Amino acid sequence: MFMSMYYLYSPISDSLREFMFMNNNGVEGLFDMAGLACIRTNNCFRADTPHDNLISAISDYLIDNKDIIRESSETLAGLQSYRVLATFYSDPNSSEDSSKGVNVNRLISKYPLEREERIKRMLFNLNAVFTGDSISSSDLQNAYALLYSQYSGIHQTIAMLEARGYLHRIDGSRSYILTEEAIKIATEANLTRKPQAFIAMQFRYQNETEKTDLANIREAFKKAITKSGFSACVIDEKEHNDIISNRILKEIDNSCFTVVDLTYPNYGAYFEAGYARAHGPVIFCIRQDVFNNPLTKPHFDIVQYAMVMWNDYSDLVEKLSHRISETIK
Numbered sequence: 001m002f003m004s005m006y007y008l009y010s011p012i013s014d015s016l017r018e019f020m021f022m023n024n025n026g027v028e029g030l031f032d033m034a035g036l037a038c039i040r041t042n043n044c045f046r047a048d049t050p051h052d053n054l055i056s057a058i059s060d061y062l063i064d065n066k067d068i069i070r071e072s073s074e075t076l077a078g079l080q081s082y083r084v085l086a087t088f089y090s091d092p093n094s095s096e097d098s099s100k101g102v103n104v105n106r107l108i109s110k111y112p113l114e115r116e117e118r119i120k121r122m123l124f125n126l127n128a129v130f131t132g133d134s135i136s137s138s139d140l141q142n143a144y145a146l147l148y149s150q151y152s153g154i155h156q157t158i159a160m161l162e163a164r165g166y167l168h169r170i171d172g173s174r175s176y177i178l179t180e181e182a183i184k185i186a187t188e189a190n191l192t193r194k195p196q197a198f199i200a201m202q203f204r205y206q207n208e209t210e211k212t213d214l215a216n217i218r219e220a221f222k223k224a225i226t227k228s229g230f231s232a233c234v235i236d237e238k239e240h241n242d243i244i245s246n247r248i249l250k251e252i253d254n255s256c257f258t259v260v261d262l263t264y265p266n267y268g269a270y271f272e273a274g275y276a277r278a279h280g281p282v283i284f285c286i287r288q289d290v291f292n293n294p295l296t297k298p299h300f301d302i303v304q305y306a307m308v309m310w311n312d313y314s315d316l317v318e319k320l321s322h323r324i325s326e327t328i329k
Helices: 016-020 028-040 051-064 104-109 115-129 137-142 151-163 180-192 208-227 244-253 267-277 288-292 313-327
Strands: 005-011 082-089 167-169 175-178 196-200 231-233 255-261 282-287 308-310
Touching: 051 104, 051 115, 115 151, 115 175, 115 180, 137 151, 137 175, 151 167, 175 180, 196 208, 196 244, 196 267, 208 231, 208 255, 208 313, 244 255, 244 267, 255 267, 267 282, 282 288, 282 313, 288 308, 308 313
Parallel strands: 196 231, 196 255, 255 282, 282 308
Antiparallel strands: 005 082, 167 175
8 A cells, every 4th residue: 555644844933824825835835845845755745636626625624723733843954944734644545543644535535525615615714814814816826725726717716706795806906805794604614613423313204203203312412412512414404416325424524423323223324333433433322211122222233332321302412412521532
């Protein structure tokens, strides 16, 4: 398996904008410096993904982690004035391994696919980097990775944002400011980018009693998850144009942990739980009477896990939120 480490360097600075736009080369400046690092270490980098998507995904990572990016003292000869921003590696067959760094293949899996999602993220990125400041035309061109655009298409992207009323040109100049509507969307996008938890559960029901019970279980899960500071992802509440199974796997990839209901077990939830186990913690939940009944008790391979066993919906909210706070970091 081919894998190489890839180091991104930046001038020693606490300025997000300075390390995003060093050398006036936009985000590609990061790649220029990383390329130099690779040459110095006789190492090289290859990603099995489109380059334009990759630099946008890394830009997102840097913005989202601007307060926790590792500040390593590790330097190379001639680069003492620079610090390591992050270490990346490419491994399409592996889940995230923080001891190695950041797997760029995982970053790409989080790349927004729908147009509206990408526009929201464009505005979030611009607001994060140019908070309260005017944005020159050259800044926008250098920021093409933040806008999920290839350099050759940046002018069309800018024109689209202006036509939608998200960018306002200042007195006919070549500079812009984000409009109030754009800042509102960027702020809301920030709120929705809380760490996510995926909910795997049965959706079909046999009668009205099951329908009500499943709805109450869903709401209890969502209450416990949001109470713990995470956003809850239920696949049938997500707007998307994907094949449903592909979207489920993508949302699990994007989640910090997965909550699985076994009160109404189904093959889909079992499959999702197995996939999720390779990516992060899985919390199994089941109503106590279902667990106690030999006819409905889960499979032997599953009952070995420490489950959240509950008696009523308020009990489920309390016990699940406690399990999340104690086990999810």
